[in-house]
Amino acid sequence: MQNETIESILKKAADKEEGAYLLYKNAANCAKDLHTKTVLSKFAEEEQKHKQALEEFNIGSLKEQKIEIEEEHRQGISEYLVSTDERLSEDSDFKDIIIYAAKREKKAFRFYSNMSKSVGEPDLKKLFVWLAQEESKHKEDIEALFWEVMYGE
8 A cells, every 4th residue: 555645545445435336226226125225225325425525535524523433343243144155146135235235344344444544644544434434334234224124123
Protein backbone atom coordinates (compact mmCIF):
# COMPACT_ATOMS: atom_id res chain seq x y z
CA MET A 1 0.00 0.00 0.00
CA GLN A 2 2.99 2.29 0.47
CA ASN A 3 3.17 3.08 -3.23
CA GLU A 4 -0.56 3.55 -3.70
CA THR A 5 -2.05 7.00 -3.93
CA ILE A 6 -5.07 8.06 -1.90
CA GLU A 7 -7.00 8.15 -5.17
CA SER A 8 -6.16 4.53 -6.01
CA ILE A 9 -7.05 3.40 -2.48
CA LEU A 10 -10.40 5.19 -2.69
CA LYS A 11 -11.06 3.73 -6.15
CA LYS A 12 -10.33 0.21 -4.91
CA ALA A 13 -12.69 0.72 -1.98
CA ALA A 14 -15.40 2.19 -4.26
CA ASP A 15 -15.07 -0.85 -6.55
CA LYS A 16 -15.66 -3.13 -3.55
CA GLU A 17 -18.78 -1.17 -2.67
CA GLU A 18 -20.02 -1.46 -6.26
CA GLY A 19 -19.59 -5.23 -6.04
CA ALA A 20 -21.56 -5.34 -2.81
CA TYR A 21 -24.28 -3.15 -4.36
CA LEU A 22 -24.63 -5.54 -7.31
CA LEU A 23 -24.75 -8.55 -4.99
CA TYR A 24 -27.62 -7.10 -2.96
CA LYS A 25 -29.45 -5.73 -5.98
CA ASN A 26 -29.35 -9.11 -7.73
CA ALA A 27 -30.30 -10.95 -4.54
CA ALA A 28 -33.25 -8.58 -4.05
CA ASN A 29 -34.40 -9.27 -7.61
CA CYS A 30 -34.33 -13.01 -6.87
CA ALA A 31 -36.02 -12.84 -3.47
CA LYS A 32 -39.60 -14.07 -3.41
CA ASP A 33 -40.59 -12.64 -0.02
CA LEU A 34 -41.42 -8.91 -0.05
CA HIS A 35 -39.78 -8.23 3.32
CA THR A 36 -36.56 -9.95 2.24
CA LYS A 37 -36.62 -8.09 -1.07
CA THR A 38 -37.05 -4.78 0.81
CA VAL A 39 -34.19 -5.51 3.24
CA LEU A 40 -31.82 -6.52 0.46
CA SER A 41 -32.76 -3.43 -1.55
CA LYS A 42 -31.97 -1.30 1.52
CA PHE A 43 -28.55 -2.96 1.77
CA ALA A 44 -27.95 -2.19 -1.92
CA GLU A 45 -28.84 1.48 -1.36
CA GLU A 46 -26.44 1.69 1.59
CA GLU A 47 -23.62 0.24 -0.50
CA GLN A 48 -24.31 2.89 -3.15
CA LYS A 49 -24.04 5.58 -0.47
CA HIS A 50 -20.71 4.16 0.64
CA LYS A 51 -19.45 4.18 -2.94
CA GLN A 52 -20.58 7.77 -3.36
CA ALA A 53 -18.86 8.82 -0.11
CA LEU A 54 -15.65 7.21 -1.36
CA GLU A 55 -15.89 8.78 -4.81
CA GLU A 56 -16.65 12.22 -3.44
CA PHE A 57 -14.53 11.85 -0.29
CA ASN A 58 -16.75 14.37 1.42
CA ILE A 59 -15.54 14.06 4.97
CA GLY A 60 -17.76 16.98 5.99
CA SER A 61 -20.73 14.66 6.49
CA LEU A 62 -18.66 12.56 8.89
CA LYS A 63 -17.25 15.41 10.98
CA GLU A 64 -20.41 15.59 13.11
CA GLN A 65 -20.50 11.87 13.84
CA LYS A 66 -18.73 10.31 16.78
CA ILE A 67 -16.89 7.35 15.32
CA GLU A 68 -14.97 4.78 17.30
CA ILE A 69 -13.98 1.47 15.81
CA GLU A 70 -14.40 -1.79 17.63
CA GLU A 71 -11.44 -4.07 17.18
CA GLU A 72 -13.72 -7.07 16.79
CA HIS A 73 -17.34 -7.16 15.83
CA ARG A 74 -19.77 -9.57 17.41
CA GLN A 75 -19.50 -13.19 16.47
CA GLY A 76 -22.44 -14.25 14.39
CA ILE A 77 -23.74 -17.12 12.35
CA SER A 78 -21.34 -16.40 9.49
CA GLU A 79 -18.40 -17.38 11.69
CA TYR A 80 -19.87 -20.83 12.16
CA LEU A 81 -21.44 -21.62 8.81
CA VAL A 82 -19.12 -23.14 6.29
CA SER A 83 -19.47 -22.09 2.71
CA THR A 84 -18.15 -24.73 0.34
CA ASP A 85 -17.60 -22.16 -2.38
CA GLU A 86 -16.57 -18.54 -1.96
CA ARG A 87 -18.58 -17.60 -5.05
CA LEU A 88 -22.21 -17.74 -5.96
CA SER A 89 -23.51 -19.77 -8.87
CA GLU A 90 -26.77 -20.22 -10.71
CA ASP A 91 -27.54 -23.02 -8.26
CA SER A 92 -27.07 -20.84 -5.17
CA ASP A 93 -30.16 -20.64 -3.04
CA PHE A 94 -31.17 -17.82 -0.72
CA LYS A 95 -29.30 -19.36 2.22
CA ASP A 96 -26.12 -19.45 0.11
CA ILE A 97 -26.59 -15.80 -0.84
CA ILE A 98 -27.08 -14.72 2.78
CA ILE A 99 -24.04 -16.66 4.01
CA TYR A 100 -21.94 -15.28 1.16
CA ALA A 101 -23.12 -11.73 1.87
CA ALA A 102 -22.36 -12.00 5.60
CA LYS A 103 -18.89 -13.34 4.90
CA ARG A 104 -18.33 -10.60 2.34
CA GLU A 105 -19.35 -7.94 4.88
CA LYS A 106 -16.93 -9.47 7.37
CA LYS A 107 -14.12 -9.18 4.79
CA ALA A 108 -15.16 -5.59 4.05
CA PHE A 109 -15.02 -4.79 7.76
CA ARG A 110 -11.48 -6.16 7.97
CA PHE A 111 -10.44 -4.29 4.81
CA TYR A 112 -11.69 -0.92 6.08
CA SER A 113 -10.41 -1.55 9.59
CA ASN A 114 -6.95 -2.31 8.20
CA MET A 115 -7.10 0.70 5.89
CA SER A 116 -7.98 2.96 8.83
CA LYS A 117 -4.82 1.78 10.58
CA SER A 118 -2.67 2.15 7.46
CA VAL A 119 -3.41 5.73 6.44
CA GLY A 120 -1.96 8.78 8.14
CA GLU A 121 -4.35 11.43 6.84
CA PRO A 122 -6.91 11.98 9.67
CA ASP A 123 -9.97 12.61 7.50
CA LEU A 124 -9.27 9.56 5.34
CA LYS A 125 -8.72 7.51 8.50
CA LYS A 126 -12.11 8.68 9.80
CA LEU A 127 -13.76 7.70 6.50
CA PHE A 128 -12.36 4.17 6.72
CA VAL A 129 -13.37 3.84 10.38
CA TRP A 130 -16.92 4.88 9.46
CA LEU A 131 -17.01 2.39 6.58
CA ALA A 132 -15.72 -0.40 8.87
CA GLN A 133 -18.54 0.34 11.29
CA GLU A 134 -21.10 0.33 8.49
CA GLU A 135 -19.89 -3.06 7.21
CA SER A 136 -20.00 -4.52 10.72
CA LYS A 137 -23.62 -3.34 11.05
CA HIS A 138 -24.45 -4.84 7.65
CA LYS A 139 -23.02 -8.19 8.71
CA GLU A 140 -25.16 -8.19 11.84
CA ASP A 141 -28.26 -7.15 9.86
CA ILE A 142 -27.66 -9.89 7.30
CA GLU A 143 -27.24 -12.48 10.04
CA ALA A 144 -30.52 -11.33 11.61
CA LEU A 145 -32.18 -11.68 8.20
CA PHE A 146 -30.73 -15.19 7.94
CA TRP A 147 -32.39 -16.20 11.22
CA GLU A 148 -35.64 -14.54 10.24
CA VAL A 149 -35.86 -16.15 6.81
CA MET A 150 -34.48 -19.58 7.71
CA TYR A 151 -36.17 -20.05 11.06
CA GLY A 152 -39.10 -17.64 11.02
CA GLU A 153 -37.99 -15.57 14.01
